Amino acid sequence: MVRVLSGIQPSGALHLGNYIGALRQWVAFQDEYDAFYCIVDLHALTLEGDPAERRDRAFEAACNLLATGLDPTRCTLFCQSHVPEHTRLTWLLECTATMGELNRMTQFKDKSRRHEAVRVGLFTYPVLMAADILLYDAGAVPVGDDQRQHLELTREVAQRFNNRYGEVFTIPEAVIPTVGARVMDLQHPERKMSKSVESPLGTVNVLDPPEQIEHKVKRAVTDTDGEMRYDPDAKPGLATLLDLMAVATGRRPQEVAQDYGRYGDLKRDLAAALVELLEPIQKRYAEFADDRGAVERVLAAGAEHAHEVAQATYARAAAAIGLLPPA
Ligand code: ATP
Ligand code: LTN
Numbered sequence: 136m137v138r139v140l141s142g143i144q145p146s147g148a149l150h151l152g153n154y155i156g157a158l159r160q161w162v163a164f165q166d167e168y169d170a171f172y173c174i175v176d177l178h179a180l181t182l183e184g185d186p187a188e189r190r191d192r193a194f195e196a197a198c199n200l201l202a203t204g205l206d207p208t209r210c211t212l213f214c215q216s217h218v219p220e221h222t223r224l225t226w227l228l229e230c231t232a233t234m235g236e237l238n239r240m241t242q243f244k245d246k247s248r249r250h251e252a253v254r255v256g257l258f259t260y261p262v263l264m265a266a267d268i269l270l271y272d273a274g275a276v277p278v279g280d281d282q283r284q285h286l287e288l289t290r291e292v293a294q295r296f297n298n299r300y301g302e303v304f305t306i307p308e309a310v311i312p313t314v315g316a317r318v319m320d321l322q323h324p325e326r327k328m329s330k331s332v333e334s335p336l337g338t339v340n341v342l343d344p345p346e347q348i349e350h351k352v353k354r355a356v357t358d359t360d361g362e363m364r365y366d367p368d369a370k371p372g373l374a375t376l377l378d379l380m381a382v383a384t385g386r387r388p389q390e391v392a393q394d395y396g397r398y399g400d401l402k403r404d405l406a407a408a409l410v411e412l413l414e415p416i417q418k419r420y421a422e423f424a425d426d427r428g429a430v431e432r433v434l435a436a437g438a439e440h441a442h443e444v445a446q447a448t449y450a451r452a453a454a455a456i457g458l459l460p461p462a
Contacts, residue, residue: 139168139310140273142175142215142264145189145196146182147330148340151409152318154203154416155382156279160312162204164277170210171271171441172200174434177215177222178264181257182250182331197430199341202420213437215267220445224266225259227452231299232262232292241284246331265289269452270445272305280316281327283309300455303448315382321355324371342417345410352376352406357398365392373398376405383408 141161143153164170174196179189193214205212215221237243240261247253256263268276268289276286286309293304318328322337329338339351357372365388367374377388380401384391395401423430454460 136169137274138171138272138305139164139275139277140171140173140268140271140307141277142173142178142267143196143200144175144179144330145192146179146184147192148338148342149196149199149203150318150328150330150341151339151379152279152328153330154341155315155318155379156281156312157277158200158203160277160310161200161210164275165206165209168275171273171444172205172210172212173215173267173441174200174213175215175264175267178260181254181260182246194427194430195424197434198420198423199416201423201430201433202416203341204416207433207437211437211440212433213441214434217434217438218270218441218445220270220442220449221263221266224270224445224449224452225263227456228262228265228269228292228296229259230456231296232265232288236288236291237261239284240288242281249332261285261288262292265292268307269293269304270448271441272444272448273307274305275310276307277310279318279327280311283311296452296455300452300457303452303455314388315378318378319371319375321351321372321375324356324375339409341413342420343413345414348409348413349406352402352409355402361398363392363395363398363401365389376401380405380408383412 141157143157161170161172174193176189176193179192197212200212237258243258243260246257264285265288278286286307290306293306297304320326320328320332320334320337321339322334326332336351336354339348343351355372355376357376358370363373364370365374365377374388377391380391381388383405450460
């Protein structure tokens with residue numbers, strides 16, 4: 136069975152972009168693949184945060200993932216920091232990746248522009264991500280479109296390592312959905328919906344109550360020509376709404392556009408469709424959040440299983456690169 140691995144940062148509330156771009160695929164892949172899903176709390180350290188809040192966020196992320204349909208009997212769900220091989224392999228890979236390669240990463244350029252005193256970890260972030268993936272011999276990595284470049288880097292680093300030191304790593308493929316791979320901010324349709332950018336009205340969170348979802352969709356930025364057609368370049372705001380409606384109803388955005396004349400009608404139906412889509416997740420979230428012990432046991436069992444796999448890969452990589460094995 137092919138392995139999949141993917142990760143999500145516990146850096147803020149889960150939003151529709153995460154759900155549509157990534158998590159729906161994670162849920163679907165549980166049956167087709169040997170699936171490993173990781174709450175990447177070490178990646179979240181690359182930006183400033185309050186320690187107590189970080190702990191809460193990681194727990195909430197686990198509740199969220201279980202609520203969206205991850206089933207610990209069909210996948211391995213764990214916290215990155217609970218498996219020490221992630222940072223150990225990162226070092227080996229950092230000593231093979233180059234400054235030039237990391238300098239080209241658009242997410243780094245983007246995030247470093249938005250923050251003062253940029254941390255070294257933000258720069259080396261993609262190498263930690265490569266370690267996440269390579270440790271598990273993942274053949275497939277379900278992610279949103281924004282992670283395409285990081286996946287390409289992972290492949291290059293793995294290929295180079297294999298060529299230089301022998302066949303250690305499986306070369307992974309990105310699996311990116313055809314609709315909804317890049318859900319845009321409802322207020323700033325030129326940028327992706329994001330956890331780490333403050334945009335209270337532009338980001339629909341999976342746990343938003345119905346009134347808030349309705350409010351945010353109603354206030355979504357469109358355009359003034361009032362012409363209903365799917366054109367992401369010329370009409371990015373409208374395209375986002377059509378994309379979301381397409382995902383919620385299992386159709387193509389162009390078809391959705393044909394069903395509507397007025398933006399207001401589309402917004403009304405979209406809000407209702409999103410409320411319906413998210414309601415069952417919200418119900419289950421509350422149940423998991425109330426049973427902290429059960430969620431912690433899921434993470435502990437997940438880390439134990441992940442650790443077994445990761446240990447073996449790390450030992451292979453360390454031996455290949457020429458570290459003296461411990462006696
Ligand atoms: P940040 O903005 O802080 O980088 P994020 O919101 O991008 O966080 P991540 O934890 O980095 O969230 O990403 C989890 C998954 O969600 C990744 O596979 C990513 O590609 C996907 N994803 C994130 N934002 C979007 C989006 N707007 N549209 C589609 N997929 C997305
Ligand atoms: N960088 C990703 C999160 C991430 C990830 C991974 C995704 C960390 N490690 C491994 C897939 C596989 C992001 O920002 N969305």
